[in-house]
Amino acid sequence: MSEQSSETMSEQSTAVPQDVAPVPPARRARRSRRVLVGVVIAVLVLLAAAAGAVFVVAEKLAGNIARVPGVFVPLDEASRPPATGATTFLLVGTDTRSDDPTTGAAATEPAAGRSDVLMLARVRPDGTAASVVSIPRDSWVEIPGHGPNKINAAYAFGGPSLLVQTVEQVTGVRVDHFAVIDFAGFRAMVDAVGGIYVSVSAPTSHDGVDFRQGVNFLDGEQALAFVRQREGLPGGDLDRAQRQQAALRALLTQASSSGMLTDPVGLYALLDATTRSVSVDDTLTNGGLRSLAIEMSGLRPHAITFLRAPVAGFGHEGEQAVVYLDDQQAAELWSALRDDRVGVYADRHPDDQLGSVTR
Numbered sequence: 297m298s299e300q301s302s303e304t305m306s307e308q309s310t311a312v313p314q315d316v317a318p319v320p321p322a323r324r325a326r327r328s329r330r331v332l333v334g335v336v337i338a339v340l341v342l343l344a345a346a347a348g349a350v351f352v353v354a355e356k357l358a359g360n361i362a363r364v365p366g367v368f369v370p371l372d373e374a375s376r377p378p379a380t381g382a383t384t385f386l387l388v389g390t391d392t393r394s395d396d397p398t399t400g401a402a403a404t405e406p407a408a409g410r411s412d413v414l415m416l417a418r419v420r421p422d423g424t425a426a427s428v429v430s431i432p433r434d435s436w437v438e439i440p441g442h443g444p445n446k447i448n449a450a451y452a453f454g455g456p457s458l459l460v461q462t463v464e465q466v467t468g469v470r471v472d473h474f475a476v477i478d479f480a481g482f483r484a485m486v487d488a489v490g491g492i493y494v495s496v497s498a499p500t501s502h503d504g505v506d507f508r509q510g511v512n513f514l515d516g517e518q519a520l521a522f523v524r525q526r527e528g529l530p531g532g533d534l535d536r537a538q539r540q541q542a543a544l545r546a547l548l549t550q551a552s553s554s555g556m557l558t559d560p561v562g563l564y565a566l567l568d569a570t571t572r573s574v575s576v577d578d579t580l581t582n583g584g585l586r587s588l589a590i591e592m593s594g595l596r597p598h599a600i601t602f603l604r605a606p607v608a609g610f611g612h613e614g615e616q617a618v619v620y621l622d623d624q625q626a627a628e629l630w631s632a633l634r635d636d637r638v639g640v641y642a643d644r645h646p647d648d649q650l651g652s653v654t655r
Contacts, residue, residue, distance in 0.1 A: 357564075358582035360571035367456045367474045367577040377470040381421030382636060383588065386463055387428075388451065388476045389413035413540060414447065414459075416469060420636050423591040425599040427638040428544070429629070430537040432605065436618040437466050446618060456577070467630045474577040481573020482523070483516035485547060488566040489556060491515045492546035494539075495653045500528050519543055533619070534607065535655045541602040542654045548597040601638050602650035605629065 389412045414431040433448040439462050442453050450462040460471045486492055492514055500507050502525035505518045514522055523543050529535035556562040606625035611618055625645065632641035642649045 357567050357571050358585045360568065361585070362575040363578040363580075364456055364474060364476070364575050365578050367460060368579060370457045371461055377464055377468050377634075379470055379472075380634070382418055383472050384416060384418040384469055385473045385475050386460055386471045387413070387415040387417055388456070388459065388474070412448070413537070414463070415541075416463070416467065416471075416633070418469070418633055418636075418638075419588075419591075419595070423595055425601070425636075425639075426595060427601045427603065427633060428541065429633065430541060430602075430604045431463070431466075432533055432537065432607065432619040432621075434533060434617065434619045435466075435605070435621050436611075436613060437462065437621075440465060444613070446616065467633070469630055469633055473580050476575050477573055481570070483520055484569040484573060485516075485566065486514070486519045486543075487516035488569040489547060489550045489554065492519060492543060492550050494522060494542050494546050497653050497655050500525065500655075502528070514543075529655050531655065534604065537604055538650060538654050541604075541650045545597060545600070545602060545650065548600070552597055601642055603629070603638065603642060603648050604650075606645065606648055 412433060414433055416429045416431065417426060418429075419426045431447060433446065435447040436444060437447045439445050439447075439450045439453065440458065442449070445453075447462060447466070450459045454461075456474050456476075460474060463469075464471055493511055494514060495511050496507050496509060499509050503521035505514075505521040507522065512518075512522075523536070523540045525539065526532045526536040531538075550556075551566060554562075556566060606622040606629060608620045608622040611620060629638075629641055629645075629648075632638050
């Protein structure tokens with residue numbers, strides 16, 4: 297199967313159903329502290345749609361985004377993977393315990409703790425296609441200066457800089473930018489598009505929200521429960537990562553198919569909610585955001601391939617439950633990512649690609 301055929305299948309599988317009634321609001325339980333970080337890629341896609349807007353408006357929206365200082369300063373340039381024409385983001389969500397936003401312009405404290413979600417989002421040099429790869433947070437890897445540990449521990453040990461260094465060492469893929477989002481931001485973005493549609497293979501429930509088999513319509517609070525659940529899912533964290541990617545794809549599809557991207561009022565509301573919820577590294581200036589938006593003006597949801605890093609198995613290191621990556625297949629994935637051949641890899645390993653139905 298060709299790379300183009302993979303994209304066509306993805307476009308068909310993400311169509312928003314027109315005859316599905318919304319699920320009645322469920323009882324809200326405790327607010328989720330865990331987050332979906334994959335929505336950060338929506339900033340790039342949605343800002344691209346605003347590239348032709350009035351400069352003052354674009355400047356204001358870009359100015360909403362908070363910056364994380366000095367992410368790349370401690371890194372030894374000589375030991376980093378080489379730069380390419382593509383743009384790669386390390387997307388991170390944090391396991392915060394704050395009731396207030398910890399990222400974006402409204403942040404009351406810096407994002408801290410272990411990273412809950414890790415994704416590499418890579419956009420081709422011509423801006424027409426992108427790939428999003430989830431890395432299990434419990435992946436057992438070598439953390440520079442700290443020895444073997446779960447990959448998410450790098451964020452706790454040394455913040456964004458050490459996490460970037462660790463991911464680059466594991467993947468051989470150069471990280472150009474770092475971005476993080478909190479749970480409040482994801483909820484606001486889902487509500488801004490009027491809710492999302494997701495499909496699940498079997499009934500489950502989490503945080504007081506029931507998910508029925510088949511298509512479900514979720515508002516922001518329900519979507520948080522959907523992406524946070526791992527208990528009751530056969531694959532645990534791996535299935536949760538798949539849900540996070542499914543919610544991201546649904547968010548992008550809803551924004552695109554609803555006409556919001558061509559509606560000035562709706563688009564502004566969505567961009568405002570998105571940019572207020574995101575923090576990026578301080579090398580990505582407002583001008584850099586605008587340049588990315590223009591370069592990516594042709595990128596659409598069906599041209600984004602969602603994958604997970606290949607897993608060899610599960611085990612324990614001391615008292616820690618860990619995930620072991622499949623080193624041989626992972627090397628194939630990272631090579632495909634570096635060379636912009638992800639479509640070929642996805643065709644060879646369909647089980648690692650996000651399908652139309654999640655658990």
